[in-house]
Amino acid sequence: MDDIRALELYSGIGGMHFALRDCCPAAKVVAAVDINDHVTQVYAHNFPNVKVKNKGIEGISVKELDNFGFNMVLMSPPCQPFTRIGLQKDINDKRTKSFMHFLSILPKLQKGPEYLLLENVKGFEKSMAHEELCKTLDVCGYHKTEFLLSPKHLGIPNSRLRYFMLAKKSKFHHLVSRNDEELWTTLPLSLTDKQNCNREDTEEAIKAKCPKMDDQVRVQETCISHPISEFLEKDVPEDYKVPDKVKSRYINVMDIVPQESKISTCFTKSYTQYAEGTGSALILKAPPNHSENKSARNANDYDLRYFTPREVANLMCFPDSFTFPDFVTRKQRYRMLGNSLNVKVVSYLISLLLLDGDMKSS
Numbered sequence: 001m002d003d004i005r006a007l008e009l010y011s012g013i014g015g016m017h018f019a020l021r022d023c024c025p026a027a028k029v030v031a032a033v034d035i036n037d038h039v040t041q042v043y044a045h046n047f048p049n050v051k052v053k054n055k056g057i058e059g060i061s062v063k064e065l066d067n068f069g070f071n072m073v074l075m076s077p078p079c080q081p082f083t084r085i086g087l088q089k090d091i092n093d094k095r096t097k098s099f100m101h102f103l104s105i106l107p108k109l110q111k112g113p114e115y116l117l118l119e120n121v122k123g124f125e126k127s128m129a130h131e132e133l134c135k136t137l138d139v140c141g142y143h144k145t146e147f148l149l150s151p152k153h154l155g156i157p158n159s160r161l162r163y164f165m166l167a168k169k170s171k172f173h174h175l176v177s178r179n180d181e182e183l184w185t186t187l188p189l190s191l192t193d194k195q196n197c198n199r200e201d202t203e204e205a206i207k208a209k210c211p212k213m214d215d216q217v218r219v220q221e222t223c224i225s226h227p228i229s230e231f232l233e234k235d236v237p238e239d240y241k242v243p244d245k246v247k248s249r250y251i252n253v254m255d256i257v258p259q260e261s262k263i264s265t266c267f268t269k270s271y272t273q274y275a276e277g278t279g280s281a282l283i284l285k286a287p288p289n290h291s292e293n294k295s296a297r298n299a300n301d302y303d304l305r306y307f308t309p310r311e312v313a314n315l316m317c318f319p320d321s322f323t324f325p326d327f328v329t330r331k332q333r334y335r336m337l338g339n340s341l342n343v344k345v346v347s348y349l350i351s352l353l354l355l356d357g358d359m360k361s362s
């Protein structure tokens, strides 16, 4: 039985590494690669024993990859070429170049990885880059399965719907049969637009309710949801308060949530820089008639604060051991977290990837 030796590409602040450690404490990350020296410093601060390569993946050769001696690849390529609000230049975007380079060298490796997990934004599944990924995985003889999954589907009070590709050389025994009861009990997965389904539904019923559902996506809503209060810090400094001028201008477009809430919106890299669509603010005081109707709000009635970077990290399920070096500014912390991923979701998916595998998972 082999040990898991993962190569982490586009490693950022190490969300994939924390996820791997969460589900497979014995696994090793043999190297992490990222072009941005700010994030690699944070990575090295948290994982001082990992070889961190601060370079572009487009500059990596087959020989260099072979020398890492890995049997798993974890990767989150840049998502800007595929985001719904972006230009969607896809493979013609220069930020996709390094990913295409990786695909071109995967078949040339002496011993390709046994396992591969890729994370990206919703929308990637319709891209040309996705088509290229599937073609390459097929040529290399991988079995694959795909998910659209958000932390809220695992009971975490945060939305972050993301695309995931899981591929491995051996078969997905537990994922291939829809009638397998174990599938339903081990996969609390869901898509936001599949609310009408439940785990008692037969495959035919799900197909009828969700005609557009990708065959590879499974649906279930069985997790216990946790309130935001479980993710908050004590004694948060006053300077996290949302300034009056921001409140009065943007209260009608902001997402604001009380601590009892079981959901918050996705925290992006622009959190606190823009008021709309970048992440929720926490309600410290609201009028008795507070409603979800944004246009009915009066800024003076509300006391709001931003979530701290540590709280955002908590909602993204980073462990307490994760820290930023002191020199990283608050703005940079939000930025790096906004680019990262939900650790529990990825940990969950790595566990699925390893189910039935021949490798040690603990």
Ligand SMILES: C[S@@+](CC[C@H](N)C(=O)[O-])C[C@H]1O[C@@H](n2cnc3c(N)ncnc32)[C@H](O)[C@@H]1O
Binding pocket: 010, 011, 012, 013, 014, 015, 016, 033, 034, 035, 036, 039, 055, 056, 057, 058, 075, 076, 077, 078, 079, 098, 336, 339, 340, 341
């Ligand atoms: C979506 S983020 C990945 C975040 C990471 N999974 C984490 O937990 O922080 C994409 C990362 O790719 C890096 N990146 C972008 N272009 C790159 C390239 N050509 N080569 C290597 N890294 C690159 C960025 O610096 C960024 O950290």
